[in-house]
Amino acid sequence: MTKVAVFGARGKMGAEVCRAVEGAEDLELVAAVDAGEDLRAAEGADVAVDFTHPDAVMDNLAWCVAHGVHAVVGTTGFDDARLERLRALLAERPEVGVLVAANFSIGAVLMMRFAEQAAAFYESVEIVELHHPGKADAPSGTATTTARRVAAARAAADLPAPPDATMQELPGARGADVDGIRVHGVRLRGLVAHQEVLLGSEGETLTLRHDSLDRVSFMPGVLAAVRAVGDRPGLTVGIEPVLGLG
Numbered sequence: 001m002t003k004v005a006v007f008g009a010r011g012k013m014g015a016e017v018c019r020a021v022e023g024a025e026d027l028e029l030v031a032a033v034d035a036g037e038d039l040r041a042a043e044g045a046d047v048a049v050d051f052t053h054p055d056a057v058m059d060n061l062a063w064c065v066a067h068g069v070h071a072v073v074g075t076t077g078f079d080d081a082r083l084e085r086l087r088a089l090l091a092e093r094p095e096v097g098v099l100v101a102a103n104f105s106i107g108a109v110l111m112m113r114f115a116e117q118a119a120a121f122y123e124s125v126e127i128v129e130l131h132h133p134g135k136a137d138a139p140s141g142t143a144t145t146t147a148r149r150v151a152a153a154r155a156a157a158d159l160p161a162p163p164d165a166t167m168q169e170l171p172g173a174r175g176a177d178v179d180g181i182r183v184h185g186v187r188l189r190g191l192v193a194h195q196e197v198l199l200g201s202e203g204e205t206l207t208l209r210h211d212s213l214d215r216v217s218f219m220p221g222v223l224a225a226v227r228a229v230g231d232r233p234g235l236t237v238g239i240e241p242v243l244g245l246g
């Protein structure tokens with residue numbers, strides 16, 4: 001049995017993860033910790049799963065690494081600087097594994113890969129992410145990750161910036177600029193987590209869309225990561241390696 005602690009256990013994702021762990025025969029939920037509660041409840045855990053808040057996650061991970069607890073992290077807000085800090089923490093405890101993923105749903109992982117593959121073939125690309133109105137961060141971690149991967153693929157293909165004649169705009173009208181890719185955010189009651197990648201060239205467009213209609217969509221990826229992280233010392237970014245996607 002792998003002993004699992006959940007941080008953010010009373011949140012939307014944390015509660016779903018607690019249910020998924022309790023329903024898995026090879027996993028045991030040993031701690032369910034929420035804001036203001038003592039992380040020491042997780043001391044006996046093999047793996048901690050963090051779905052908290054971008055402001056809280058780094059302290060939680062510092063605690064995990066210091067206590068030799070592997071971690072699976074869904075909380076967003078990981079830029080290069082944060083990943084570097086995490087690598088530095090892990091260098092002190094090289095036996096510990098931490099897996100950070102912007103999105104644990106299989107469809108979203110595939111969407112990001114397909115967008116990266118298509119990027120070199122289209123002059124234009126923009127991303128629209130659509131989420132529930134309780135989301136704290138914008139753009140979403142998934143949209144930011146997608147934009148960075150698309151931008152890298154375009155750069156590798158020597159593509160110039162997407163065409164855009166805008167000379168005059170209200171602030172925000174053209175979305176956020178992530179590595180030169182425009183990302184637009186929608187917050188709407190009734191939504192869970194959705195994204196469209198719009199690609200266009202002369203005479204055609206390609207739209208890649210993914211919808212998480214229920215938070216159960218993230219659970220197969222989270223459980224696969226929980227089962228794998230103990231055998232992956234150091235930092236793993238994304239769930240592709242765990243899914244055998246290379």
Ligand SMILES: NC(=O)C1=CN([C@@H]2O[C@H](COP(=O)(O)OP(=O)(O)OC[C@H]3O[C@@H](n4cnc5c(N)ncnc54)[C@H](OP(=O)(O)O)[C@@H]3O)[C@@H](O)[C@H]2O)C=CC1
Pocket residue numbers: 007008009010011012013014033034035036037051052053054056057060073074075076077101102103104105137141218
């Ligand atoms: N990678 C992925 O596949 C996914 C990632 N996410 C990300 O996961 C994060 C959480 O999302 P969601 O569940 O919707 O958010 P919620 O606000 O519903 O849940 C977050 C929970 O964490 C609690 N919390 C805050 N600080 C701490 C702390 N220091 N220790 C323990 N618990 C804490 C919050 O308590 P309180 O409300 O009292 O502050 C709340 O109960 C977000 O960053 C989101 O973007 C979401 C879905 C999928």
Ligand SMILES: O=C(O)C1=N[C@H](C(=O)O)C[C@H](O)C1
Pocket residue numbers: 076102103131135136139140141142143192193194
């Ligand atoms: O806050 C959410 O809900 C989600 N957050 C992640 C993100 O920011 O990409 C993953 C998914 O989009 C749901």
